[in-house]
Amino acid sequence: MNRTVTRYLEKRTAFDDWPLQGSVPATCMSVVVIPVLAEFPGILDTLRDLARCDAEDRSRTLVVVAVNNRVADHAAEEDIAANQQTLTALKAWDQSALPVAWIDASSPGHELGNRDGVGLARKIGLDWGLRILADQDRLTAPLVCLDGDSRVDERYLSVLHDFFAPTASRWACVLPYAHPIEGAQEERAAILSYELYLRYHALHLCWAGSPYGYHAIGSTMACTAEAYAAVSGMNRRQAGEDFYYLQQLAKTGKVEGATGTVVRPSARPSHRVPFGTGRWVQRYLDGEVGEYRLYHPDSYDVIRRWLQTATLNPERPGKDTLAAARDIHLDLGTFLEKQDFLQSWDRIVAHASSRDALVQQFHRWFDGFRTLKLIHHLRDTSHVEEEMFAAIAVLLERLGVDLSLEPSLSPKPNLTQQYDLLERLRNL
Numbered sequence: 001m002n003r004t005v006t007r008y009l010e011k012r013t014a015f016d017d018w019p020l021q022g023s024v025p026a027t028c029m030s031v032v033v034i035p036v037l038a039e040f041p042g043i044l045d046t047l048r049d050l051a052r053c054d055a056e057d058r059s060r061t062l063v064v065v066a067v068n069n070r071v072a073d074h075a076a077e078e079d080i081a082a083n084q085q086t087l088t089a090l091k092a093w094d095q096s097a098l099p100v101a102w103i104d105a106s107s108p109g110h111e112l113g114n115r116d117g118v119g120l121a122r123k124i125g126l127d128w129g130l131r132i133l134a135d136q137d138r139l140t141a142p143l144v145c146l147d148g149d150s151r152v153d154e155r156y157l158s159v160l161h162d163f164f165a166p167t168a169s170r171w172a173c174v175l176p177y178a179h180p181i182e183g184a185q186e187e188r189a190a191i192l193s194y195e196l197y198l199r200y201h202a203l204h205l206c207w208a209g210s211p212y213g214y215h216a217i218g219s220t221m222a223c224t225a226e227a228y229a230a231v232s233g234m235n236r237r238q239a240g241e242d243f244y245y246l247q248q249l250a251k252t253g254k255v256e257g258a259t260g261t262v263v264r265p266s267a268r269p270s271h272r273v274p275f276g277t278g279r280w281v282q283r284y285l286d287g288e289v290g291e292y293r294l295y296h297p298d299s300y301d302v303i304r305r306w307l308q309t310a311t312l313n314p315e316r317p318g319k320d321t322l323a324a325a326r327d328i329h330l331d332l333g334t335f336l337e338k339q340d341f342l343q344s345w346d347r348i349v350a351h352a353s354s355r356d357a358l359v360q361q362f363h364r365w366f367d368g369f370r371t372l373k374l375i376h377h378l379r380d381t382s383h384v385e386e387e388m389f390a391a392i393a394v395l396l397e398r399l400g401v402d403l404s405l406e407p408s409l410s411p412k413p414n415l416t417q418q419y420d421l422l423e424r425l426r427n428l
Contacts, residue, residue: 005134008229013127014120014236015103018110020064020128022090022101028136029060029161030222031129032144035121036067038079039148040086042266049152051098057157058098062132065090065148066125068105074114080106103128117238122218126234133225140166143228145242147219149266151180159260160222171253172223174214174246178426179267181419186285191267192418193292193388199425200294200392205371207398208304212368214255218242219265222258223249247368292412296383297394299375302329310366314358318345335377339370389413392421401428 032050036043043065050063067083067090069075083106090102103124104110112120122145129143142164146152164170179191198215205213221242228234231248235241249255305328310321322341326333344365352358379385386394389412396402413421 001134001137002139002226002229005130005139005226005229008233009131009134012233013131014123014233015127015131018066018103018105018124020101020103022093023095023099024062024101024132025060025099027060028062028132028138028141029057030142030144030157030164031062031064031126031132032146033064033066033122033125033129034146034148035118035125036065036083036086036148037069037118037121038076038082040082040089043086043148044089046146046148046150046152047093047098047100050157052154053152053157054154057161060161061099061157062129063098063100064125064128065100065102066105066121067102068112068118068121068124070114070116071111072108075111101128115238116236118218119235119237119239119241122241123234123236126228130225130228130233139226140164140170140224142170142222143225145218145221146263147265150219151264153261155261156263159258162260163258164222164224170224170256171227172221172246172249172255173258174217174255175220175222175258175261175263176426177215177217177220177263177265180264181422182267185415187267188415189418190285192415192422194267196388196392196418196422196425197294199422199428200388200395203399203425203428204295204297204300204395205303207395208300209307210303210368210371211250211255211363212247212371214246214250214257216243216246216368217263217265220263221246227253243368251364251367292388293385294388294391295375295379296386297391297398299378299383302332302378302383303371303374306332307366310362311359314355314362315349318342318349321345329378329382331378331381332374334381335374339373389421392425399428 034043034046047063050061051058053061065086067086069080069083072080087102087104087106090100093100105112105121105124126143126145133139133141133143142160144160159175163173179195181188181191198217202213202215207213218241227249230252231245235244237244246255306325309324309328319342322333322336325336325341348358348361348365352361
């Protein structure tokens with residue numbers, strides 16, 4: 001067995017207190033992990049979607065449902081009740097339709113800790129998936145993240161299995177996604193603004209040349225079992241676990257975009273987590289903030305020029321690179337000084353065995369989180385947020401894409417115009 005996998009299974013797993021129940025196929029082409037908190041009966045719709053996939057694909061797929069909540073004093077009574085309904089339904093699930101196993105992290109004595117949440121729930125399920133794939137000597141098979149309120153189509157499993165075929169030499173991927181645009185007018189407006197923001201940010205990072213230019217949505221992530229162990233598994237964060245997980249995967253390999261299927265995450269409002277889809281929608285509906293603003297396009301131009309400066313001539317002294325950064329933008333230079341760039345650059349140069357290794361180490365230092373911190377620094381100092389549709393027009397011009405975004409488009413187009421724009425962005 002792979003040494004990294006062996007060490008991880010010996011020292012870093014989180015499944016000892018949560019046994020796996022249900023069916024495990026003799027041969028697994030993939031393991032799909034679904035954390036569930038108060039998702040009854042919606043979780044059954046997700047499982048039925050998976051059960052409609054190709055018969056051979058689903059017969060060799062293990063779905064692990066991690067039913068979770070905190071102890072009664074730190075969890076809503078109705079959430080616990082819904083979880084118990086889920087556990088009852090899972091025990092009655094037709095295993096011939098789709099192999100399903102489950103983890104009870106909900107019943108008394110099995111709950112998560114008071115500070116734990118979806119990160120730990122994903123981790124428990126993924127750790128079990130790693131153990132199963134390792135026992136079957138299938139470390140190139142994918143560990144897949146899905147959510148209990150997300151829907152998938154009939155090609156979902158076949159796309160994953162084709163992408164992670166043993167001869168494909170993959171590391172990790174994100175699948176295409178599309179939030180359902182439904183509900184009352186304000187709810188549709190909320191999710192439109194959120195997905196437009198997500199796509200604007202990811203596409204602009206791609207344009208800037210960042211290796212972190214992908215969407216970070218928990219229900220769209222997948223990586224090989226080997227990759228999972230290499231990044232020390234899923235983190236235990238209550239929110240944002242998907243962002244940090246993908247960042248680690250991007251630091252150790254390549255996060256690619258798979259095509260051929262679409263995941264449809266729920267767009268319902270939620271107070272459960274401090275950020276993410278549900279929280280954005282809830283903030284919009286509560287009128288807490290104006291959501292028709294985006295990071296200024298010039299911030300991404302600063303990132304683009306900085307990445308080119310740092311990587312096109314990485315052998316030059318750090319002080320010269322910092323001086324070049326100041327020439328790009330004074331606030332970029334200030335930010336890098338606050339981030340101890342010179343000391344970090346010296347360490348990177350000292351430990352890099354080649355030019356390519358130096359560039360790789362630089363991207364590990366200037367990672368997705370530090371990139372976002374720079375954007376926030378620029379927002380607070382020089383590049384205030386821009387009106388959403390004006391910012392998107394700049395992005396499209398930079399990409400050389402003509403989506404017929406009329407110059408006369410109002411600062412806040414009607415929902416039909418917004419949906420039309422989103423649909424065309426989805427197809428880029």
